[in-house]
Amino acid sequence: MVRTLYKASLRKLISYIKGNRKAIAVELERDMKTAAGLHDFERAASLRNKLRAMQELQRRVMFGDKEFLDISKDKALADLAKLLGLKDIPVRIEGYDISHMSGQQVVASMVVFTNGVSDRAEYRKFKVSEKNDDTGNIYQTIFRRLSERHLKSWGRPDLLLIDGGKGQLAAAIRARDERGVAVPIISIAKREEELLVHKTGSQIDTAFIEQIRSQLRTDIMVHEDGDVYVVNLHPDQRNAGSHSKNLRASMESTRHERPTAAENTLAATDIVKLFQRIRDESHRFAVSYHTALKRQQQTKNQLEEIPGIGPKTRAKLLKKFGSIKKIFEASDEDLEVEIGRQKTQLIKQASENININRQ
Incomplete structure (x- = not known):
């Protein structure tokens, strides 16, 4: 029984x-x-x-490889649509971040969340101009993303989430408008981890945000900053000291709070968790691509220091062996097949010098 x-x-x-x-x-x-x-x-x-x-x-849904978050994605998406006055639930949300080191190896990431779940097969990465200009780089990224070719091959997003402040948000909106594409765009300001919504440029219905601004709530606070609404989903947390610190703190501090009847219309915590995941993913993906390019550049620089090894030979070696380590470890026979005996001797001599200097 x-x-x-x-x-x-x-x-x-x-x-x-x-x-x-x-x-x-x-x-x-x-x-x-x-x-x-x-x-x-x-x-x-x-x-x-x-x-x-x-x-x-x-309320326990899988958000990635072996990763679970205490979140109702259905509730988060529904509340997000309500907060932003969207006609439909945003099925495809794209998050963007820029990563570089003093304007070198500047890259942009595009992560995709489909129905609230990370969709890694849809992630994309961009190499952008080599300069320390986050607003210009965001503009370039969104302008390229919303090209007719990419819209056709990648699909049309329901919402763009930009990592940055008013400048980055304005740049993304300008790029979208120049493409003539209708898609809502908002951003997350780095310092306080607040949502920035342009009153007219974000292409959303701001009625609900304006309603919140006139209410006294403990879960959400809205104020105006010129032509932008600043939406704070964690009023009790200020001054983020690290990436997404306040978003995480908000999750912990509000987990056991019971909202009043007036606040039951929208649960900020679920939206916070969703944005925290998108933000972390876009940052991680951008940093990983930047790191890969940095290593590639370091390898290229080592090869450039070898006399007699020109750009065509370097490109051929990297294409064949993949890294400076594997090039130096390759046998004489394998190298000779690719670049001949004379250049192989130059590579081997450079490898020996590097090993001597390391000792």
Whole structure:
């Protein structure tokens, strides 16, 4: 009997995970009421606990490889659409970040979240101009992203999330308008981790944000900064000292808070978690690409220091072996096949000199 009940519960759990949430919840609630009507209060309590457990399960969704966050993505997307006055839930959200070292190896990342879940197959990366100009680089990135060719091959985004302040937001909006594409754009300011929404340029309905601005709430605070609305989803957290610090702090501090009746219309915490994930991903992806280019440049510089090895030979070697380490470790025979005996001797001599200097 116990095993039969266990199997039945397991089948319901699997069915729930697969997406049959509403049907299972209705069934459990019906059985709970029936048990209560028959004065079988122990069974009614057990069914109530199962219903609550399954509802909590929905708030644990996979966001990436072996990574779980305590978040209801459905709720986050619905609340985001409400906050920004979007007609539909943003199915495809793209996050952008710029990474460089004093204007060198400047790269931009584009991460994609489909239905609230990271979609790594859709990630893209851009090499942009070699200068320390974040606004100019964001403009260049968004202008390239919204080209007719990329819209056709990559699809049209429902929302763009820019990592940066008013300057970066304005640059992204200008690039979009010059392309003549209709897509909402907002940004996250670095210092306070606040959302920036342009009153007219973000292409959203600001009615709900304006409503929040006139209310006294503990979960969201809105103020104006010229032509931009600044939306603070964590009013009790200020001055981020590290990337996304305030977003994470907000998650912890508001996890057990019970909103008032007026605040039940929108849960800021779920939106914060979603934005934190997108922001972290865009930053991680940009930094990883920047690091890869930096290593590639270091390899190129080492090869450039070898007399007699020109740009065509360097390109050929890197294409064949992939790195300076593998070039230096290659056998004489493998190198000679690619560049001949004379240049192979130059490579081997340079390799020996590097090893001597390291000793």
